[in-house]
Amino acid sequence: MIVNPPKRLLIPHSVLPLVRVFARSAGVEDWTDLGSGDGTTVSMCIAGLNLRSRNAVLLCSDPPKTLAAWTIHNSDVKDWVHKLSGEAGDCVSMFDVLEHFEKPQGKAILDKLEAAFRAVVVFTPRGFLKQDAETHPQLRDDPLMWHRSGFTEQEFADRGYLVFVWPMFHFPPNQRPHGALLALKLRDVSDTSSMGALRAALLCEHRRLLLSTAAFRLFAVRWLLWSALGSRGIRFISERNASVPNT
Numbered sequence: 001m002i003v004n005p006p007k008r009l010l011i012p013h014s015v016l017p018l019v020r021v022f023a024r025s026a027g028v029e030d031w032t033d034l035g036s037g038d039g040t041t042v043s044m045c046i047a048g049l050n051l052r053s054r055n056a057v058l059l060c061s062d063p064p065k066t067l068a069a070w071t072i073h074n075s076d077v078k079d080w081v082h083k084l085s086g087e088a089g090d091c092v093s094m095f096d097v098l099e100h101f102e103k104p105q106g107k108a109i110l111d112k113l114e115a116a117f118r119a120v121v122v123f124t125p126r127g128f129l130k131q132d133a134e135t136h137p138q139l140r141d142d143p144l145m146w147h148r149s150g151f152t153e154q155e156f157a158d159r160g161y162l163v164f165v166w167p168m169f170h171f172p173p174n175q176r177p178h179g180a181l182l183a184l185k186l187r188d189v190s191d192t193s194s195m196g197a198l199r200a201a202l203l204c205e206h207r208r209l210l211l212s213t214a215a216f217r218l219f220a221v222r223w224l225l226w227s228a229l230g231s232r233g234i235r236f237i238s239e240r241n242a243s244v245p246n247t
Contacts, residue, residue, distance in 0.1 A: 004195050006153035006163035006181070007203065014206040015182055016045045018164065019093070019121055021205045022184050023049055025198055026119045028091040032057065034077045035097035039066035042093060055089070078105060081112050088116035098124045099131075103149040110159065118187045122161075125170055126179035127152050135172070156183035162199050164206075 023031075023046075030053040033042040039056065043066045046054070054070040056063075057080045063072045073080060077097065092113050098106050113120050128150025133140040153163045161183040169180035184202075189195055 004157075004162055004199050006157055006165050007199070008165045008167060009206055010166070010168060014209050015123060015166070015180075016041075017205055017209055018182060018202050019045050019123075019184070020047075020049060021202055022121070022186075022198070023091060023119070025201060026091070026186050026188070028119055029053075030090040031055070032089050032092045032117070034058075034081070034092065034094045035100070036064075036067060039064040039070070041095045043067070045093070045095075078109065081109050084112050084116045086116070090117065091119040091121065092117040093121035093123075095123045096125075098122055099129065099147045099150060100144065101148055106149050106151065114159070114185060114187070120161075120183075120185040122156070122183040124151060124181060124183075126150075126165060126167075126181045129170055129172070129178050151181075151183075153181050153183075156181065159185070161185045162195065162202070164202070 028049065029051060031042075031046055031049075031051055032055040034057045036042055036056040036058045042056070054067075055073060056067050056070045057073045057075055057077055059076055060072070060074060063070075078101065098109070101109060110120075110122075125147070129147055131139070131145070131147040133143075133146070136145075139145045153165050156163045162185070164182045164184075165179060166181070167179045168177050170178035172178055186198070189198055
């Protein structure tokens with residue numbers, strides 16, 4: 001029996017704020033992000049946190065300006081994780097990274113991170129979301145961006161994570177919304193009451209933000225267009241609206 005089952009949330013505005021509340025509750029002081037890309041997501045995520053160090057692991061010849069104040073580890077994520085031994089830091093995050101590995105590799109990465117870091121943050125599609133040269137021809141020559149696997153909320157819950165699911169996230173052409181999930185694990189918090197208290201604090205933050213951002217209005221419009229026109233409606237608004245920052 002899962003004491004803290006995955007929780008469904010409709011409005012995706014709260015992804016990064018939930019991570020910040022989690023980090024503050026955990027007393028996180030140093031942060032390591034894997035596969036940081038242009039650094040935008042993780043930079044927005046840690047805004048306002050009092051961190052003594054910031055580390056980013058990514059393959060790059062010219063680090064993005066958003067990570068100018070970070071210590072850059074120019075390495076393949078899988079190779080860097082494989083070399084971990086013992087305690088490696090306070091908190092580690094992967095935003096839209098885990099799905100780019102084959103399933104056995106992804107599980108092995110999670111095993112290593114859970115052993116080496118006190119807190120683990122994972123944001124990933126809900127299950128397998130196909131992304132390759134067939135679905136995105138522009139990625140034909142960029143296989144590192146292809147999706148190789150998918151993880152479900154149940155799989156993370158079975159590993160002891162607090163899991164939040166957004167069903168209305170990722171809108172593949174001519175398909176129902178695919179969904180995304182946020183999985184949070186804190187090694188210091190494993191008993192039922194403490195996990196429940198942390199989950200309650202995160203849900204309280206979600207409710208507080210529910211009507212206070214433009215994301216609610218955008219969500220309502222997306223929902224109405226999807227209900228009326230299917231994926232054509234979603235593409236219509238996506239082409240005319242920049243994403244709402246998850247601040």
